[in-house]
Amino acid sequence: MSYIVIKHIEEVNTISDVVIILGSKSDREIAKKVVKVFDEFGIKHTVTVASAHRTPARVAKIIDDAHKDGVKAFIAIAGLAAHLPGVVASHTTKPVVGVPVNAALDGMDALLSIAQMPSGIPVACVGIGRGDNAAILVAQIMAVENDELREKLENHRRDFSKKVEPDSETLFD
Numbered sequence: 001m002s003y004i005v006i007k008h009i010e011e012v013n014t015i016s017d018v019v020i021i022l023g024s025k026s027d028r029e030i031a032k033k034v035v036k037v038f039d040e041f042g043i044k045h046t047v048t049v050a051s052a053h054r055t056p057a058r059v060a061k062i063i064d065d066a067h068k069d070g071v072k073a074f075i076a077i078a079g080l081a082a083h084l085p086g087v088v089a090s091h092t093t094k095p096v097v098g099v100p101v102n103a104a105l106d107g108m109d110a111l112l113s114i115a116q117m118p119s120g121i122p123v124a125c126v127g128i129g130r131g132d133n134a135a136i137l138v139a140q141i142m143a144v145e146n147d148e149l150r151e152k153l154e155n156h157r158r159d160f161s162k163k164v165e166p167d168s169e170t171l172f173d
Contacts, residue, residue: 016046018138019066021059021088023078025049027101030077033131034099041139041152052078052087059084063091073138076123077131079103082110085123095141097124097134 020034031047038045046066050058063074073095078084085098100110107128115125126133136153143150 015069016044016066017070017072017142018043018045018075019062019071020045020047020075020077021062021084022047022049023051023076023082023084023101026103027077027079030099030101030129030131034075034077034135037132037135037139040156041135041149043135043139043142043149050084052083053081056087059087060091063088067092067094072142073097075099075131075134075138077101077134078114079107079110082113085114085125086117086121089117089121089123095124095138096122097126097137099126099131099134100128102128 018038020031022028022031027049035045035047037043048062050062052059066074071094074088074092075097076085076088077099079101080103082098082100085096089096098114100107100114103110111125111128114123117123124137126137136156139149139153143153
């Protein structure tokens with residue numbers, strides 16, 4: 001996997017199309033799903049950890065620096081109260097996709113926190129733990145103005161379909 005991990009605020013000035021922010025290091029398995037898809041599609045990305053509650057100034061700095069570098073979208077991965085995606089959205093007009101984490105209450109607390117944003121500050125929300133879908137959604141948004149990426153997505157969808165079709169033929173084997 002080829003991604004940039006930010007350890008200090010000073011390192012944020014790397015150029016990425018998407019910034020992936022984890023609410024905690026424990027969310028890294030979900031982030032790996034995002035990174036795998038972005039690597040497949042050739043989408044430049046940065047991965048870091050910042051807490052909406054414990055490091056709010058760091059969150060704001062990451063977003064501000066990302067804007068200066070021409071970021072196209074953010075993915076925020078968070079569990080429990082899951083305020084991170086909403087806080088990110090409050091600092092940007094770029095698309096924000098929230099990924100709820102199953103940290104308690106089977107992830108329903110995080111899912112509802114992300115999905116129930118107030119009017120005017122939307123966050124797209126994918127299923128619990130679905131970093132792969134978050135990455136594909138961001139790729140689809142970026143593909144609106146990128147024909148090469150759109151073609152990669154179409155090929156991915158075709159390949160995905162080819163994997164499902166044989167299941168019908170071997171269902172009762």
